[in-house]
Structure formats: structure tokens, C-alpha cells
Amino acid sequence: MAEEVKKAPKPVDVNSAKYKLGKIAADAYTDAFQAKKEGKIVAWVSSNFPVEIPETLGIATVYPENQAAGIAARGAGERMCNVAEADGYSNDICAYARISLAYAKLKECPEQEVAMPDVVLCCNNICNCMIKWYENLAQDLGVPMLMLDIPFNPDYDVPQSIIDYVSAQFWDVVAKLEELFGLKWDDDKFQEVTGFSCRASRAWLAATACAKYTPSPFNGFDLLNHMAVMVTARGKETAGEAMETLYKEYMDNHANGTSTFRTEEKYRIMFEGIACWPYLRVTSTGLKSRGINMVTTIYADAFGFDYNSFEGMIRAYCSVPNAINLEKSRDKRIKLCKDNNVEGLLVHTNRSCKLWSGFMYEMSRQIGEACDIPVTSFDGDQADPRNFSEAQYDTRVQGLVEIMDANKAAKGAM
């Protein structure tokens, strides 16, 4: 047996997008701890809450969804879920919520500590489950909850009634935060923050759109890591700068014929759904070992908060993936598939997310037909490792490969 030769670790390139983005994501947690130490206000915030509010008011933010994903990816999802379940929470409840409620109880988890909140800021444009989760957090932690309700829109376009309702709530939340904590809204600061948020969003959209090149200049699993910055720091100046670096690196990769997908790109697929954080390596390897690059996901679109007016900002927050109807959701995905020459769709039927999975069967059928690509699904969970089977995943991916192979052969024979 040959002796293993250990490679020297690659020196850290502090100018790389990977370093910059990793640092921003890590700083988001340390900044909140520092703010707490300095007596500043810390908020726990849902991922698609208008970040412009806490950023403008100088409130430090922690994103429980991001924390839960980190805890799950580091292997503590089941342990934390067990804590919540012992308190009476059903294991049918979203695993992010279970992990977060367990953290609220224990106030510690070495896999991802966070600063405790003075207020929780909830926005339900991702799901109504968020409302219940935050109600219970507010009760358990004895802190106020501010709710910005962005209803699920059954129509294709955002009607004026929703714009008016959400706009009124935006200023209502601002007024309540001012009153609760003696803060002062500053329009100039707001303009600056919206500028940062749009800059980060534009660069993110540009970077993810680089998947249109064949081969793609990046491994789609990169997006799942970089996305953390779009969740936790898109209103910060550093986020825009780091995202622009990412875009430049992808363009350089394209020009040089290189990619962060470090094997031959035989197949290009879209991955649908939240990542299986406890099995990130397994799900990634299951694709990469077959030469499958997940070139796009709806996350590419989800954090594209680019707007040029207040109403445009409200409209953007009303148009996030889980707040829109089947037809609009479908068309966004069809565009991603077509723009990025996708050959197959792999759907994560995520037990934690009833809303995301609830009309996915019909929508993925329609996407498959519209794009003439095969669709397959596997059962999993974003954070509870007990709801995933590696064998099923492997079988389903292999099935997808066989159909994509047959399609390639048919096209070659034409």
C-alpha cells in the first residue's frame, strides 16, 4: 500500500472571492456579538425580511435560518432537533425552526453560536411557518416580535393592493423599532443601504448567470455557500465588492477555460430546493462523480433584490420564490433552465418545507415538458438528517443520468 503523501495546504488568497465571502459570512456573526457587547440592538431576522430596515437603523442582525443551516452542515442538526422534540415539537415541523427553538432554549450550540436578540423581525414571504416559529421565539425569549406580512400572491403580477399593504407595514415596522429602541431613521443612510443591497444583488445575478457558458466556470454547489452572504449581509458595502470579485473570477475562468467544477462537465442540471445541509458532501459527490454539474438553482434568482425605487424594492420582496404562484415560479425556472442549457432537473422533496414542496410535483412536470428535460426527485430534508437516504439519492441520480444519456444519444443520431 502506497504511503499517503500529504499535500501542503494552499496559501490563503485574501483577495479571492472565496476568502472575502467566507469572511463576510463569519463577520456577520462576530459583528452581532460585538454589537451585543457594546449594548447595541441585536435582531434575529428571517432571511427575506427587508434587510434595508435593520441596516439603516444600525441594528445588528442574526439570521436563524443561516444559523440552522450551519449547525446542520456541521452535524448537529439531529441533536438540536431532539431538544425541540423533547419539548413537544413534532418532528414534522421545519427542522430549521426546531434547531432555532432548541437554541433559544439552550442558548448554546458549539457548531454555530449567535448573539441573543433584543427583538425578532419576521417576514413570511418565504413561508407562514416562519410566523409560528417567530411567535414562539418571541415568547420563549421574552422579546418583542415585529411582523412584516408579505402574503403569498396567487396572481402572476404583484397587485397594487399588496404593494400598498406591504409599504404601509414597512414604515410601521420602522416606527415601532424607533419607538422601542430610541432609534432614528435616516433617509440618506437608507439610500446608501439600498445602493449596497442592489450592488450586491446585481453582482450576484451576474455571477450566477455565468452558468450560461459551457462548460460552466463554477460548480453550482459553490452558490450554496456564497448564498450565505446574500442572506446575511446583502445590505453591506463589502458584500457588493466581494460579489463583484466572484463575478470577475467566473468570467476569468470562462476566458481561461477553467472552472471550480474540477472534473469534466458531462451533464448540466438544475437543482431544485434547499440543500440537504447534513449531506452536502454526499449530494455533491453523487453528482460530481458522474460529471454532473448543478449549474443553476432558484437561489440564483432568489436574492436578486435589484430595484430603482421604493415601490420597486417592495415589489422585489413580494416576488421572492415562495411568495409567488405556480405559473410565475415555473417561468422563472424555465428561464434559468433555458438560459443555462440545462439537461435535467433534480428536485429535492424537502420534508421541512411544505410550501416549497407542495406544488413541486405539478410545477416540475410543467418545467420538464417546457424544456424537454427529464425530471427526478429524491426525499430529503434541509437540516434533519433522519429524512434522507443516500441509497435512494444515488438511485435517482443514476436514473437521471441514464435518461440524459439517452437524450444525448437521440440528439446525436438526429
Added chain:
Amino acid sequence: MTHTEIFEKLHEVALNPKAQMDAYLAQGKKVVLCAPVYTPEEIVHAMGFIPMGAWGGDRELNRAKEYCPAFLCSIAQSILELGMIGVYEGASAIIIPSLCDTLKTLGQNWKYAVKDIPFIPMTYPQNRKPAFGVAFTRAGYERVVAELEKLGGKFDNAALRASCEVYNRHNAAMRKLDEVLAKHPEVTAAQRSDAFKSAFFMEKSEHTAIIEELIAALEATPAGRGKKPILVSGILADAPQFNAILDEMGLYIAADDIAAQSRQYRTDVPAGDDALTALAEKFANMDNCSVLYDQEKLRVKLIVDTVKARGIAGVLVVMTKFCDPEEFDYVPIKRACEAAGIPVTIVETDRQMAHYEQARTNIETFRDMLMM
């Protein structure tokens, strides 16, 4: 009629909603299906349609699986199933509110699974109490009105005001019935369920008349004795097997916090010249429900207060499997009951459930706790 005869009549209605619907259709009336949890039935009624509750049914799911993953609640899945197999044939439309995540997906799936019955969305605000929330509810109602007009309905402010009065009187009758039933342990859980369930399948003034007759009959009857009073909480409590177990265990429902029962009738439409705004204000005034934003968890307090006020022995949470709004509320309910020294237990039920042995064991243990 005696109260037993009235209960038999209500049982027939509760057991045969399809026969009720067909009878209305045979009379030349149009029927609009109203899905859980809250829909503006008053508007449907005022515009000349029969609002017909569509809360699914106890049955095995087959066709719905073409659209729904297994972990969606069986109420929503069975509504879709009934639509797909033609049970709702003849209905003019279905109104589905988006008050929980599964209901959002039900509306989207309905459009493709049941193409011959139009889907009318009703989008409610969660910040329903401020003026901007009331305005948004009103806009949602206007959307429903516009959709019903396409189906031949006519909107008239005075007609809506009159329908609101019909519904307010029905609400009062159902609240009174709940109070009277609390004093009549001899009424079975199944009979109580029939009284509430039948309300979804009858034109409301017809149902009010029969409920008022039932109240009078019960008030003229001496109360029975010997059962343990409990409060049941959840979305549904209409499964015959479940209700039979309560009777068998010597338990009776002295109050409920069931979405398909008392939660429907707690709030009236207030006075107001603009009936649509008054109806929106009714929604603003609603509370104490898992699908209505409740930062203060008033629902939990209401349960504890009701138990104390009615001398109830314990709380039985009837959890519809995969209903996450209820699953989140269970923990604070459990904590509050325990803190107040109120015995509390949970049983999981499901529209597909054929065997209730586990529920029986849980309820038996619960009964033993109450007897100690």
C-alpha cells in the same frame, strides 16, 4: 321534535354533504365551495350562491398523491382528492384562502387537478388589525366579489348587510349551543360534532332555525350526569371512531377550540354602512386561532381561561397530522396547561386514519389521569 330527533336530522346532513349539495343544485341554486379555515361566506351568500364547506373527508388518498407529497396535511389532500374524483361536480367554484402554507399549495394544485371548478383565491393579511390590514382584507373581498360576478352573482351592499345579519344570528346560535351543550353530558361527542359539521352544508338561516330548535329542546331536558368534562382543541374533531372513544371513556366535550367548530363563530360582523368594510373589520377582530398571527398567544390564554370558567377536567389536543400551525401552538398550550395544573394530552389524527388504537390508548391514559 325531541333533541334526539333533531340530532338524527343533523347527523343525516353531516353524513351526506353530497346529498345536500345535490339537493341545492336540483333546486336550481348555485353552490360555491368554501375551503378551511375562514372564507367570506357572507359574500357568497349575499351574491345568491349556497356556500358549502369543503373540509375534505375521511378516506384513503390516491389521486391527490399525483400532486401532493405525503407530508401535506390530509385535510388539504382529501379536498383535492374529492375534487379529482368528481364528488364536487356541479359546484360553481371553490374559494381557498392562503392562511397556511399547505392551503397556498392547495390553490395552486387545484387549478390543474380540478380544471372544471374554478379556483377563487382569498388572500388575508396577517397584520389584520391596523387600518392598512383592514383595507387589504377589503381588497381581497373585492377580488372574491369580482370572481363571483363572473359566475353570474350580483353584488349589492344591502344584500351583503342582510347576509351579515343572517351569519351573526347563526354565530349567536352556535355560541349558545356550545354553552348549552356544556351542561348536557348525555349528548354524545358524535352528536355534538354533527351539530357543528352540518353547519357547513346548510344554508345558514336553515341551520340557525334547526339549532335554535335544538337549544330549546335541550333546555327543556334535564341534564345528564357522570361524565368527565374536557376541552378539545385542534382543527377537526369529526372522525366517528374518535368521538366513539370519547363516549366509551366517559368523557364529554364541555368546550371546544376546534377550527371547524367554535372558532368559526366567535366573532360577528360589526355594524357599519359599508358592508364590505364591516366584514373586513370582522376579520380584523378575529383572534385565538393558529393560522392568525398571534404574538401574545391569546389562544393559549383563552384555553386556560375556558377550562377554569367551565370547571373542565382536562385538555385534549386533537392534532391533525402535518398541520404545522397547530404543532407550533401545541408546545405553549401544553406549557400553559401544565403551569395551571390542567391535565393535557395529545392525540394525532388524520383523514386517512383507519385504526384508532393508539388514540384509544392515549385517551384511556388521559381519562385515568382525570380520574385520579
